[in-house]
Amino acid sequence: MTRFTKGHGTENDFVLVPDLEGTLELTPAQVQRIADRHAGLGADGVIRVVRALHSTDEAVREQSAQAEWFMDYRNADGSLAEMCGNGTRVFADYLRREGLATGDAIPVATRAGVKTVRVLEDGYAVDLGPWRLVDEEGARRDGFDVMVRPRHGKPVPALSVDLGNPHVVVMLPEGIELDQLDLSGAPEIHPAPADGANVEFVKAVGPGHLAMRVHERGVGETRSCGTGAAAAALATRFWSGVEDESPWTVDVPGGRLTVTPLPGHRVELAGPSALVADGDFPL
Numbered sequence: 490m491t492r493f494t495k496g497h498g499t500e501n502d503f504v505l506v507p508d509l510e511g512t513l514e515l516t517p518a519q520v521q522r523i524a525d526r527h528a529g530l531g532a533d534g535v536i537r538v539v540r541a542l543h544s545t546d547e548a549v550r551e552q553s554a555q556a557e558w559f560m561d562y563r564n565a566d567g568s569l570a571e572m573c574g575n576g577t578r579v580f581a582d583y584l585r586r587e588g589l590a591t592g593d594a595i596p597v598a599t600r601a602g603v604k605t606v607r608v609l610e611d612g613y614a615v616d617l618g619p620w621r622l623v624d625e626e627g628a629r630r631d632g633f634d635v636m637v638r639p640r641h642g643k644p645v646p647a648l649s650v651d652l653g654n655p656h657v658v659v660m661l662p663e664g665i666e667l668d669q670l671d672l673s674g675a676p677e678i679h680p681a682p683a684d685g686a687n688v689e690f691v692k693a694v695g696p697g698h699l700a701m702r703v704h705e706r707g708v709g710e711t712r713s714c715g716t717g718a719a720a721a722a723l724a725t726r727f728w729s730g731v732e733d734e735s736p737w738t739v740d741v742p743g744g745r746l747t748v749t750p751l752p753g754h755r756v757e758l759a760g761p762s763a764l765v766a767d768g769d770f771p772l
């Protein structure tokens with residue numbers, strides 16, 4: 490039997506599997522079984538909690554001087570992901586509850602480098618680090634760099650944003666509402682990114698305030714995506730032409746996130762975390 494904890498951040502839900510000394514081989518098939526909502530525990534992602542020092546990935550081991558713990562993140566389909574914004578908050582929450590981390594700034598090793606999670610009164614804020622427009626020149630010239638076609642929808646222009654993991658952001662045109670989208674299948678992206686992408690569909694609610702639905706790479710539609718919320722806010726800020734450090738509120742089906750651009754082309758994500766259950770599962 491393998492110990493697990495179930496948690497979520499704005500209803501982006503995860504199964505955390507403690508493997509502190511790095512002895513567990515978590516296969517894609519095992520991840521799929523854990524994440525299965527009918528035959529398993531059910532989750533958007535599976536997070537192995539392991540000392541960075543014990544990771545098999547050299548780039549992660551190199552982070553161990555700065556971060557004791559590695560968030561080994563897998564999508565529900567078993568694929569590896571570089572980063573998970575909501576996951577970092579839940580991961581830090583778990584480390585604190587288990588007494589594995591103390592203090593109010595917790596560095597977390599990820600496949601996209603060390604991310605530091607700050608403890609807030611009502612949740613956590615994580616410095617997601619540097620971000621970039623994938624095709625800055627094209628974006629500054631045309632406002633977008635790819636086309637996205639949702640299932641049963643028309644192609645719409647979109648902007649690719651790299652937050653350590655890949656995102657494509659679509660601002661829905663007048664007359665198309667978020668609840669009209671069919672996200673039961675992956676939207677088509679042209680040209681297709683080599684490693685796929687998470688796709689965020691956005692609607693402006695007011696100044697500095699967005700609503701978003703997301704189709705996650707390796708999962709399907711989820712009720713929230715933290716790096717996706719950051720990509721949505723950064724793309725909308727880019728389109729607005731006012732690239733200041735004002736915070737953005739992003740409403741997702743599972744709750745509300747705050748995204749704050751930081752100096753030095755960095756960005757912070759803040760929101761809640763909940764640990765909801767503990768148990769044992771046969772792997």
Ligand SMILES: N[C@@H](CCC[C@H](N)C(=O)O)C(=O)O
Pocket residue numbers: 501534564569570571572573574575576654655687705706707708713714715716717
């Ligand atoms: N939900 C996460 C992102 C998880 C990884 C993503 N599906 C990918 O493959 O890049 C978040 O909160 O950022």
